[in-house]
Amino acid sequence: MKVRLPNGLSIHAPNRIDARFLYHEIFVQNCYLRHGVELREGATIFDVGANIGMFDVFLARTLHDFTLFAFEPIPQTFELLRRNTDPFADRVRLFNVGLSDHDGEATFTRFPRASALATCSPGHIAGLRAGRNELIARGGPRKAGASGRRLRDWPRSALAKLLDLYFFSGRETVRCRLRTLGDILKLENVDSIDLLKIDVENSEWEVLAGIDDAGWARIRQVVLEVHDIDGRLARILELLARHGFKVVADQEDWSREFGVFNVYARRDPDPVGSRRPQAAIRTAG
Secondary structure, three states: OEEEOOOOOEEEOOOHHHHHHHHHHHHHOOOOOOOOOOOOOOEEEEEEOOOOOHHHHHHHHHOOOEEEEEEOOOHHHHHHHHHHHHHHHHHEEEEOOEEEOOOEEEEEEEOOOOHHHOEOOHHHHHHHHHHHHHHHHOOOOOOOEOOEOOHHHOOHHHHHHHHHHHHHOOOEEEEEEEEEHHHHHHHOOOOOEOEEEEOOOOOHHHHHHOOOHHHHOOEOEEEEEEEOOOOHHHHHHHHHHHOOEEEEEEEOOHHHHOOEEEEEEEEOOOOOOOOOOOEEEEEOO
16 A cells, blocks of 8 residues: 655555554664764665665655665565666666575465564564563553544554454565675675665574675674674674774663664774774663
């Protein structure tokens, strides 16, 4: 369906709730351009886990001159991505693949009404659902307004169950192609990446592991969502610091329930090797 956004833009999305959530994260909260991460005209951007392309639409509203490589493995979501990037297709290379640490295939789990939750590592989904429902339910009941029992007036516990049923029903699996970022850089003759954005629902370590040393040397900035499972956040911070980035891990108030962080990494402006970049963790709020 086509959804009209608060800024007047229209975008193809599975539903209005999905579209509004992504819009708020990217356009309102500006979640990918923080802690010194910036984009300039002429930038080359890799969007790994592009989903329906909300970030890509944001880029097209922010920059006039850019080159975008966008990766989305789920065929149904990829079609929405294609439609949403069609107005600036001359600046975009689309790939209907997932990125990982090897070339091959993987089984992805998708939820048709929650496109951003598609994953080939679904072990975190049960905890995500439980934490999300608890977060909604803890808000307590709301009083009914003059117009009657509208959705926002439901008791929080009932609303949590309703939203859980809505978003997580219709679970499906689909086989998708995998490539490595290192191979893509070589095949596409990409000399540099001004921003590598990664949001792949619990598979971020595998994406990073698919970058060889030559690939790391071409990357100027990285922004990624990290699910801190089994010490993954610390390992990723160390990996990025080892490759010469100054790193900050930022956590929104809502994400404390789920152990989810946004990591922002950029090259130290000092000469390489003059000092070892330090990793820091900051919590918003």
